[in-house]
Amino acid sequence: MAFFRQYIAPLFIFLIFFVALAAVSARIFLPSDMAAPAPVSEVSQPKAAMLGAESLAGLPPSLSALVKGLPDDPALFQ
Numbered sequence: 001m002a003f004f005r006q007y008i009a010p011l012f013i014f015l016i017f018f019v020a021l022a023a024v025s026a027r028i029f030l031p032s033d034m035a036a037p038a039p040v041s042e043v044s045q046p047k048a049a050m051l052g053a054e055s056l057a058g059l060p061p062s063l064s065a066l067v068k069g070l071p072d073d074p075a076l077f078q
Helices: 002-029 053-058 061-068
Strands: none
Touching: none
């Protein structure tokens, strides 16, 4: 077991590190349009997300606190 801990495990760690380093460094050789991060665009909200919590996934109104969260005023909580 000591042989594994002293020789084999560190070798695996270095191999994983160098494979990850090579994968990250490979971006240098990609064309400029592929090396850029992916574009982020705004996604429109579907109509189901705009509906009230009562109709969300068919939950009853008594579970709306789990979906919406508790109100700021504790007196409003039913």
